[in-house]
Amino acid sequence: MEVKPFYWKGDHLLLLDQKKLPREEVWLKLETYQDVAKAIKDMAVRGAPAIGCTAAYGFVLGVKEGENPEKVYETLKNTRPTAFNLFWALDRMMKALKEGKDIEEEARAIEREDYEANKKMGEFGNELILHKAKILTHCNTGALATAGWGTALGVIRSAHYSGKDIFVWVDETRPYLQGARLTAWELLKENIPHKIITDNTAGFLMKKGAVDLVIVGADRITARGDVANKIGTYTLAVLCKEHGIPFYVAAPTSTIDPNTERGEDIPIEERSEEEVKTCGGCLIALEDSPALHLAFDVTPAELITAIITEKGVFKPHEILRALKDQRFL
Numbered sequence: 001m002e003v004k005p006f007y008w009k010g011d012h013l014l015l016l017d018q019k020k021l022p023r024e025e026v027w028l029k030l031e032t033y034q035d036v037a038k039a040i041k042d043m044a045v046r047g048a049p050a051i052g053c054t055a056a057y058g059f060v061l062g063v064k065e066g067e068n069p070e071k072v073y074e075t076l077k078n079t080r081p082t083a084f085n086l087f088w089a090l091d092r093m094m095k096a097l098k099e100g101k102d103i104e105e106e107a108r109a110i111e112r113e114d115y116e117a118n119k120k121m122g123e124f125g126n127e128l129i130l131h132k133a134k135i136l137t138h139c140n141t142g143a144l145a146t147a148g149w150g151t152a153l154g155v156i157r158s159a160h161y162s163g164k165d166i167f168v169w170v171d172e173t174r175p176y177l178q179g180a181r182l183t184a185w186e187l188l189k190e191n192i193p194h195k196i197i198t199d200n201t202a203g204f205l206m207k208k209g210a211v212d213l214v215i216v217g218a219d220r221i222t223a224r225g226d227v228a229n230k231i232g233t234y235t236l237a238v239l240c241k242e243h244g245i246p247f248y249v250a251a252p253t254s255t256i257d258p259n260t261e262r263g264e265d266i267p268i269e270e271r272s273e274e275e276v277k278t279c280g281g282c283l284i285a286l287e288d289s290p291a292l293h294l295a296f297d298v299t300p301a302e303l304i305t306a307i308i309t310e311k312g313v314f315k316p317h318e319i320l321r322a323l324k325d326q327r328f329l
């Protein structure tokens with residue numbers, strides 16, 4: 001049975017609460033657009049494509065209950081600032097409404113297309129992965145972060161199911177622990193060989209020759225190919241350069257923001273200090289110690305070997321071509 005993080009039920013959205021994983025599998029029943037906005041803000045659902053899909057269903061719930069579409073759009077839009085898929089999906093929903101289309105069908109199409117894009121990325125990305133590759137990944141980019149299968153983790157999944165004897169190093173991904181809690185949960189379910197490491201282990205493993213490639217997802221890709229992704233991604237890209245290791249990004253074209261040229265212009269979400277000062281609900285620092293919690297960083301195009309999309313594999317500076325045509329390296 002494939003993992004799916006949400007199910008549309010016609011008059012509500014069933015959502016797997018990712019805050020409770022991996023210990024408990026709790027399903028939330030979201031009946032209003034405000035419920036959906038809260039779930040996105042609180043990170044009960046997270047991962048750029050999954051945020052986009054659930055926001056689309058949130059839009060359907062709001063409009064169906066007779067709320068002003070602009071208000072629904074704004075409320076959902078103001079949940080998280082970095083993941084471009086959120087804005088892409090909401091703009092698409094608003095356009096569909098204005099054109100008199102069936103908005104429920106539009107939301108279903110967004111979900112369906114995301115899943116299909118992931119399977120395509122899996123096929124393209126698999127061609128870059130050698131038999132017995134040792135792959136390092138960061139955050140969670142799997143079925144849980146998408147409409148199913150996953151982006152970077154989808155590529156890993158495709159490589160595994162194509163019969164390659166791959167191994168995955170899973171960065172725990174402080175402070176929200178998407179790697180330790182979510183990626184390891186997905187890999188364990190499917191018996192894909194892996195080990196969780198603390199984020200600061202990556203460099204030493206690279207030095208020892210224990211990492212053949214790094215593959216991560218993206219929250220936003222700019223016109224020049226800079227990539228915003230989970231905090232810690234930039235560090236990995238710099239380490240890859242130092243050690244001569246390929247650094248790949250896998251993301252659907254819905255993550256590409258053609259109107260933002262440079263990574264410096266991407267809004268970076270700052271979350272609560274508490275998420276840094278606690279671990280598993282326990283305070284690990286003094287209450288009075290200040291902390292900084294940037295949820296994302298930006299990796300410049302120059303540090304990225306290639307970007308895998310559903311349209312093919314592109315050099316970062318050529319990424320806008322992915323919106324237009326198909327291109328292979």
Ligand code: MRU
Binds near residue numbers: 146150218219
């Ligand atoms: O804060 P999160 O968990 O929403 O951040 C998720 C990531 O950074 C992912 O790498 C990105 O959204 C791509 S998910 C396919």
